[in-house]
Amino acid sequence: GAGVSQTPSNKVTEKGKYVELRCDPISGHTALYWYRQSLGQGPEFLIYFQGTGAADDSGLPNDRFFAVRPEGSVSTLKIQRTERGDSAVYLCASSLDRGLGNEQFFGPGTRLTVL
Amino acid sequence: AQSVTQLDSQVPVFEEAPVELRCNYSSSVSVYLFWYVQYPNQGLQLLLKYLSGSTLVKSINGFEAEFNKSQTSFHLRKPSVHISDTAEYFCAVSDHNTGNTGKLIFGQGTTLQVKP
Numbered sequence: 407g408a409g410v411s412q413t414p415s416n417k418v419t420e421k422g423k424y425v426e427l428r429c430d431p432i433s434g435h436t437a438l439y440w441y442r443q444s445l446g447q448g449p450e451f452l453i454y455f456q457g458t459g460a461a462d463d464s465g466l467p468n469d470r471f472f473a474v475r476p477e478g479s480v481s482t483l484k485i486q487r488t489e490r491g492d493s494a495v496y497l498c499a500s501s502l503d504r505g506l507g508n509e510q511f512f513g514p515g516t517r518l519t520v521l
Numbered sequence: 522a523q524s525v526t527q528l529d530s531q532v533p534v535f536e537e538a539p540v541e542l543r544c545n546y547s548s549s550v551s552v553y554l555f556w557y558v559q560y561p562n563q564g565l566q567l568l569l570k571y572l573s574g575s576t577l578v579k580s581i582n583g584f585e586a587e588f589n590k591s592q593t594s595f596h597l598r599k600p601s602v603h604i605s606d607t608a609e610y611f612c613a614v615s616d617h618n619t620g621n622t623g624k625l626i627f628g629q630g631t632t633l634q635v636k637p
Contacts, residue, residue: 448613450627
């Protein structure tokens with residue numbers, strides 16, 4: 407079946423612009439996670455959704471970052487007033503349910519470059 | 522706060538040689554441990570995980586990892602590597618401090634380079 411998909415695969419923008427990154431999780435997965443991976447680093451947690459609600463947004467670096475999942479499926483990560491330091495690969499993962507042992511299935515990521 | 526340390530950023534090894542990728546974690550509560558692999562131009566894939574029970578866990582492609590609570594380690598091993606094992610390997614932890622969300626804390630990653 408289809409895995410987690412993310413669009414666009416690459417996004418180049420200018421400093422100060424607004425961007426939206428989209429994630430389509432595996433059908434039926436209620437848990438959705440966003441991570442950010444900077445060059446040479448492991449992924450860092452940003453936000454977790456259980457259904458439509460953001461159950462844990464403790465990883466969002468500041469109020470320029472926001473994410474939604476209005477119907478409990480597709481999620482959009484929104485970044486306002488982008489900065490060069492926002493350049494990274496943004497990863498989305500979904501899981502059948504929340505829980506400490508459930509496998510997270512990752513998408514291919516969106517590479518964001520802020521010039 | 523929990524953290525994960527992968528002691529080697531790159532591990533070069535010849536084909537058919539054994540390999541060990543090291544991972545240490547810090548957590549004050551019971552943990553769940555994972556190894557994810559990222560092949561070139563592909564997304565992260567779960568390789569193996571430890572939740573409870575036997576401390577030795579194995580993957581379908583010959584990797585194994587052992588949970589050592591006293592040393593807070595979860596090292597990944599393979600007795601004989603193949604060229605196709607060339608990839609980035611990430612160790613990750615999840616524990617009850619994460620509020621039962623299942624969010625993962627990752628290490629910095631280790632690049633395994635298998636040479637012919």
